[in-house]
Amino acid sequence: MIVRHLEDIVGTDHDIQTPTWNSRRLLLKDANMGFSMHDTLIHAGTETEMCYANHLEAVYCVEGTGSIKNLEDGSEYEIRPGTLYALTNHERHILIGKTQMRMICVFNPPVTGREVHDETGAYPAELEVST
Ligand code: 9YT
Numbered sequence: 587m588i589v590r591h592l593e594d595i596v597g598t599d600h601d602i603q604t605p606t607w608n609s610r611r612l613l614l615k616d617a618n619m620g621f622s623m624h625d626t627l628i629h630a631g632t633e634t635e636m637c638y639a640n641h642l643e644a645v646y647c648v649e650g651t652g653s654i655k656n657l658e659d660g661s662e663y664e665i666r667p668g669t670l671y672a673l674t675n676h677e678r679h680i681l682i683g684k685t686q687m688r689m690i691c692v693f694n695p696p697v698t699g700r701e702v703h704d705e706t707g708a709y710p711a712e713l714e715v716s717t
Contacts, residue, residue: 606632622696637678650687
């Protein structure tokens with residue numbers, strides 16, 4: 587069994603910072619759960635374009651407001667606490683934080699740790715972990 591608290595992650599190398607988001611990686615590939623789980627902050631007033639070519643991702647909003655635009659068909663959805671979106675077909679999308687949004691993110695396959703988006707908006711299929 588694994589028991590962790592967000593406080594154990596904040597400020598460590600499992601707290602990944604980018605200009606538009608900050609991902610606190612609670613559970614990674616090395617936990618052998620088949621998924622990873624992150625507590626992510628999307629910064630207020632930002633837009634992030636992403637396309638997870640190598641992963642499926644489900645995202646559940648617990649704080650803040652914003653929207654998601656599906657660039658495959660142009661559809662746009664409001665996000666508020668209680669909203670879930672699941673990228674079932676690796677959709678290219680833009681995530682817009684109106685206020686700071688706190689999102690619980692689950693990735694399948696799990697990320698290994700340090701991933702940030704590459705120039706295509708994806709994470710690599712697998713990133714080597716240095717121990
Ligand atoms: C919600 C979202 O896609 N944010 C970008 C970061 C990513 N979810 C992560 O690595 O936690």
